[in-house]
């Protein structure tokens with residue numbers, strides 16, 4: 569069996585007088601590609617924060633890459649985790665190549681007095697080609713489209729050769745063509761970096777890469793279903809998660825959700 573990359577047991581998280589997660593279990597192994605799905609406010613981003621060693625649980629245990637939160641230096645752990653955040657807070661007009669290089673230093677801006685090795689530069693250029701941005705290697709961040717930025721951020725997240733890749737709604741704000749290009753990049757990754765595990769947060773089943781192997785449905789801080797994607801993404805489970813009748817289809821590796829008027833669900 570593949571090594572465990574993430575292991576959350578009975579994770580409870582309280583903030584601001586309320587309980588946000590009510591005892592969540594999640595085990596992710598190398599090479600698995602998980603989707604976290606659920607309505608607004610379900611707790612997806614909070615859960616992703618544990619996967620990324622950003623926060624400690626109120627109770628329960630979180631092991632990331634074999635190391636238990638609370639017993640290790642979080643900063644050190646984060647170096648092995650690639651994080652794709654479409655709201656990347658970059659302030660300066662770096663080139664695509666420079667942005668991808670910041671993945672190696674784990675910073676948002678360029679690091680002073682740091683020169684990449686020839687090997688690092690070659691790896692960065694290879695990643696840029698992998699995400700289809702070869703022609704834009706010297707293009708500056710403000711001139712890039714949202715879709716190009718998304719792909720650059722995937723290359724950046726991979727630059728430090730992580731074992732775990734976290735993607736927080738990576739297709740937000742993309743038009744249909746840019747979304748499809750980004751999903752193709754993620755699908756290819758499953759083949760070019762087969763040992764890397766990933767966890768992707770989304771509200772939309774249509775935004776799942778075909779290589780998604782597992783899914784966790786979260787509603788109001790509790791797990792509705794978790795496991796192999798075809799067992800989890802059923803009409804009944806998705807309907808319960810979103811508290812609305814939703815018909816789920818799977819065709820050619822892609823998922824589709826269609827909201828139904830309440831009376832039509834039973835005849836669908």
Ligand SMILES: Nc1ncnc2c1ncn2[C@@H]1O[C@H](COP(=O)(O)OP(=O)(O)OP(=O)(O)O)[C@@H](O)[C@H]1O
Nearest residue numbers: 583584588606607608609610611612613614615771
């Ligand atoms: N630090 C905090 N203090 C108080 N409440 C918080 C905190 N962080 C999150 N919450 C609340 O916890 C709930 C879950 O938030 P979270 O952002 O994890 O949900 P989500 O599923 O990612 O939502 P969305 O799909 O809207 O992004 C929300 O009701 C949110 O307001």
